[in-house]
Amino acid sequence: MPDPAVPDPAGLRQGYHTGRLETDQLAATWVEQFARWFADASTAGEGVPEANAAVFATASADGRPSARTVLLKGFDHRGFVIYTNYTSRKGRESAENPFGSLVFPWYALERQVVVIGAVERVSRAETERYFASRPRGSQLGAWASHQSQIIESRDVLDARAAELTARWPAGTPVPTPPFWGGLRLVPDTVEFWQGRSNRLHDRLRYRRASTADLWVVERLSP
Numbered sequence: 001m002p003d004p005a006v007p008d009p010a011g012l013r014q015g016y017h018t019g020r021l022e023t024d025q026l027a028a029t030w031v032e033q034f035a036r037w038f039a040d041a042s043t044a045g046e047g048v049p050e051a052n053a054a055v056f057a058t059a060s061a062d063g064r065p066s067a068r069t070v071l072l073k074g075f076d077h078r079g080f081v082i083y084t085n086y087t088s089r090k091g092r093e094s095a096e097n098p099f100g101s102l103v104f105p106w107y108a109l110e111r112q113v114v115v116i117g118a119v120e121r122v123s124r125a126e127t128e129r130y131f132a133s134r135p136r137g138s139q140l141g142a143w144a145s146h147q148s149q150i151i152e153s154r155d156v157l158d159a160r161a162a163e164l165t166a167r168w169p170a171g172t173p174v175p176t177p178p179f180w181g182g183l184r185l186v187p188d189t190v191e192f193w194q195g196r197s198n199r200l201h202d203r204l205r206y207r208r209a210s211t212a213d214l215w216v217v218e219r220l221s222p
């Protein structure tokens with residue numbers, strides 16, 4: 001007997017009716033279009049609590065994928081910037097196989113943006129500028145975490161954090177960890193998805209047409 005308190009996912013259904021996306025509504029560049037939708041998501045209120053949260057997928061050298069949520073910390077015509085530990089799984093995978101994908105899941109707006117492209121490290125200067133802007137607790141947290149490694153217990157992590165807090169007491173600047181920094185996803189494609197009724201969604205994709213900065217817009221079947 002299925003537990004009545006656990007909803008059957010097969011029965012969960014949501015229709016999408018709030019918007020549409022036509023080629024003539026699109027901005028001239030993906031970056032301007034992303035800026036518009038990011039502004040909408042950022043002002044959507046409780047439905048989109050963290051508009052800059054996105055799922056970042058990487059793959060190992062032998063093509064095994066992995067994905068996790070990250071926070072977007074910048075975007076411009078060069079691409080999308082996130083920050084992480086370079087020795088983490090995503091850090092290692094994006095070094096050995098420098099391609100990735102980001103999905104912005106803005107369900108409350110019945111929208112998603114899917115970016116696919118190459119992954120590169122941001123400059124050290126850019127990383128240091130961003131690290132300096134972070135709250136002190138996050139700076140110390142970056143030092144304390146050997147991200148993605150197996151750890152014996154929570155106590156080990158808390159003890160390491162306490163040691164680091166003593167090493168850099170309040171008022172002392174915390175240096176940027178050498179193993180921590182930014183990754184930029186340099187898009188080959190940026191797809192804007194707007195849910196429509198009967199699963200006949202709108203999908204418009206900017207695709208880099210050549211190595212030069214020439215982009216085409218294509219409609220994809222939903």
Ligand SMILES: Cc1cc2nc3c(=O)[nH]c(=O)nc-3n(C[C@H](O)[C@H](O)[C@H](O)COP(=O)(O)O)c2cc1C
Pocket residue numbers: 050053066067068069070071072082083084085088089090091147148
């Ligand atoms: C809302 C949210 C935001 C997150 N932001 C980041 C981030 O910006 N950078 C990061 O390294 N991990 C972030 N994480 C943690 C990652 O999802 C992940 O657990 C961690 O980076 C280790 O991933 P990996 O072992 O696959 O490399 C976030 C998690 C959540 C739920």
